[in-house]
Amino acid sequence: MLILAVETSCDDSAVALLEGAHPIAESIRSQTEHAGSGGVVPEIASRLHMDVLPAMATGLVESCGRDLREVEFFAATAGPGLIGSLLVGLSWAKAAAFACGRPFLGVNHLAAHLFTHYGGPGPVEFPAVALIASGGHTILFLMRSWMDCELLGCTRDDAAGEAFDKTAKLLGLGYPGGAHIDALSELGDPFAVDLPSPLDDPSSPEFSFSGLKTAVRLQWQKGARLEDLAASFNRTVAQVLCSKLFAQVERFGAQTVLAGGGVTANRMLRSMLKDGCSRAGARLMLPDNPTDNAVMVGRAAAAILDSDPQARSSLSCNAFARWTGSRLLPLVS
Ligand code: KG4
Ligand code: ZN
Numbered sequence: 001m002l003i004l005a006v007e008t009s010c011d012d013s014a015v016a017l018l019e020g021a022h023p024i025a026e027s028i029r030s031q032t033e034h035a036g037s038g039g040v041v042p043e044i045a046s047r048l049h050m051d052v053l054p055a056m057a058t059g060l061v062e063s064c065g066r067d068l069r070e071v072e073f074f075a076a077t078a079g080p081g082l083i084g085s086l087l088v089g090l091s092w093a094k095a096a097a098f099a100c101g102r103p104f105l106g107v108n109h110l111a112a113h114l115f116t117h118y119g120g121p122g123p124v125e126f127p128a129v130a131l132i133a134s135g136g137h138t139i140l141f142l143m144r145s146w147m148d149c150e151l152l153g154c155t156r157d158d159a160a161g162e163a164f165d166k167t168a169k170l171l172g173l174g175y176p177g178g179a180h181i182d183a184l185s186e187l188g189d190p191f192a193v194d195l196p197s198p199l200d201d202p203s204s205p206e207f208s209f210s211g212l213k214t215a216v217r218l219q220w221q222k223g224a225r226l227e228d229l230a231a232s233f234n235r236t237v238a239q240v241l242c243s244k245l246f247a248q249v250e251r252f253g254a255q256t257v258l259a260g261g262g263v264t265a266n267r268m269l270r271s272m273l274k275d276g277c278s279r280a281g282a283r284l285m286l287p288d289n290p291t292d293n294a295v296m297v298g299r300a301a302a303a304i305l306d307s308d309p310q311a312r313s314s315l316s317c318n319a320f321a322r323w324t325g326s327r328l329l330p331l332v333s
Contacts, residue, residue: 001305004071004096005298006057008049008089009081009109010135011040015057016294017064017071021119021302023295027060038175039165046084053092069100075301078106078313078332079320080136086319094315106317106332107300109292110137111149113260115300115330116293117285118146125255125283129248133241133269134261135161135176140205140245141328142252147307149328152248153205160237160263163209167216167233171226181230182266188227190235190268193219197236202243203251212236231268238269246276256283264290300330 007014011034016026031048034040061068076093079086090106097104113132117124130141130149138155158166161178168177173184195215198208216233220226241263249257257277263269270286277284289295304311313333320332 001073001302002066002071003073003075003298003301004057004061004093005294005301006053006074006076006089006093007109007112007292007294007297008053008085009077009079010085010292011045012292013049013053013056013089014292014294015053015060016298017060017066018295018298018302021299023298025060025064026293026295027056028293029056035175038169040082042082042084045082046088049085049088053088057092057096068096071100071102073103073105073301073305074100075105075107075297077109077112077297078317079109080323081109081319081321083319083321090317090319094317098315103312104315104317105301105304105311106313107297108323108328108330108332110139110323111328111330112296112300114141114143114149114258115146115303116260116287116289116296117258118299118303120285124258124285127252127254128256128258129245129252129254130258130260131241131245131264132261133160133259133263135159135165137261138207138209138241140248142248143258146303147329151326151328153207153244155207155209156199157208157210160207160209160241161261163212163237164263166213170213170217171220171229178263178266181234182268184227184230185234185268188225188229188231190231192228193224193232195219195232195236197240200240200243202247205244205248207240207244209237234266234268238266238272241269242272242276246280249280249282254282256285258285260287260290262291304331
């Protein structure tokens with residue numbers, strides 16, 4: 001089952017060719033053009049996707065010695081994300097599927113962050129608790145199986161990645177800020193600055209990060225050392241993510257913790273997740289490539305087809321900006 005997967009939900013143009021859940025080749029172009037703007041400029045992002053995506057997709061297939069007409073399934077992220085960006089990848093994949101007379105699958109980007117673990121080494125034991133921490137989302141899910149994923153709670157305001165990006169901006173670091181804060185944290189004392197963590201009751205699966213950046217600003221104005229502030233901020237975010245996650249692991253007797261989204265690249269968070277899982281006796285699945293990519297979209301498509309070989313999206317499948325719901329499904333019809 002040869003799958004061509006496309007991801008353009010934000011500022012990364014990504015394509016991947018997979019045989020089932022196994023990647024054959026992938027290609028990513030990250031848009032560095034937004035660096036000076038302090039955030040992604042949606043119209044610029046859409047134009048850049050348009051400039052590069054068609055040639056990236058056909059070039060990837062050709063570089064594998066294959067022809068576009070050999071692709072059996074075309075998959076693309078339908079949402080959530082920036083509408084203009086999504087429409088570029090989605091429209092290309094739908095048009096290619098139509099032109100080649102092949103089925104098209106629209107994929108939910110949040111689910112794809114979790115399905116990055118599909119087809120990995122060994123079967124995933126359920127129930128699992130899943131954390132998505134990215135630039136736009138911070139969500140906990142209970143998964144009873146791959147296709148049974150129930151929302152436990154999410155952020156009430158900023159996402160964890162957004163908190164990293166906004167805090168980095170006010171500290172005068174570059175965009176996106178997560179990796180900068182991560183690197184600086186290695187040089188600071190994570191317990192030097194006391195920062196509030198609102199909604200920090202571990203038993204509540206809801207998050208709030210918007211107050212943190214104000215607290216960082218006050219400490220910055222009082223003269224806290226940059227490295228200490230970065231490390232203390234990083235620890236506060238990682239701790240609140242982990243305490244809530246592991247409360248749910250205990251509540252449901254979870255066998256596995258699945259994590260995904262750009263923030264799971266964070267070294268302090270990864271180390272706390274490892275410690276927490278070894279204490280809880282749960283298997284931890286951390287992505288090798290946590291930021292947006294097309295392999296995760298292709299794996300979601302493979303999982304959809306494994307569970308229902310007749311699954312299809314209609315060619316009227318549209319882009320959507322936000323996901324709201326209580327059950328997360330990978331297929332967008
Ligand atoms: O999943 P992703 O690539 O895109 C979205 O779907 O949002 O996540 C991007 C987010 C950004 O907010 C970025 O600052 C954050 O992931 N991020 C990190 C790190 N690397 C990327 N946050 C903390 N530590 C990192 N090392
Ligand atoms: Zn993402």
